[in-house]
Amino acid sequence: xxxxxxxxxxAYAIRIWADERSIFAELPSINGPYxxxxxxxxxxxxxxxxxxxxxxxxxxxxxxxxRPEAPVLPSKKLQQTxxxxxxxxxAREVLKKLGVI
Numbered sequence: 473x474x475x476x477x478x479x480x481x482x483a484y485a486i487r488i489w490a491d492e493r494s495i496f497a498e499l500p501s502i503n504g505p506y507x508x509x510x511x512x513x514x515x516x517x518x519x520x521x522x523x524x525x526x527x528x529x530x531x532x533x534x535x536x537x538x539r540p541e542a543p544v545l546p547s548k549k550l551q552q553t554x555x556x557x558x559x560x561x562x563a564r565e566v567l568k569k570l571g572v573i
Contacts, residue, residue, distance in 0.1 A: 486498055486499060488520070493511075494509045494516070495509070495510045495511070495512050495517060496510075497520055497523070497524065499523075508520070545557060546559070
């Protein structure tokens, strides 16, 4: 009790801030901090709280939080030319082999 803490926040606390348009939350991840943005509205605040609660439950279950990947689908323009998700996956593998990504 002779030391003064820098903060009263628990170790799993995160930074959250807002500007005129958005609410931001700095989430820890394997590749360094990830800043998630949400609409500055009741719905956006609700989404932020939901994600933070889910992250807290996951972190304390012994699993590291990973941002879910968005499904990669061809744009409508590419779909019209006949490009499929399989084509995109094949192209990604070729780029990885060439060292581009």
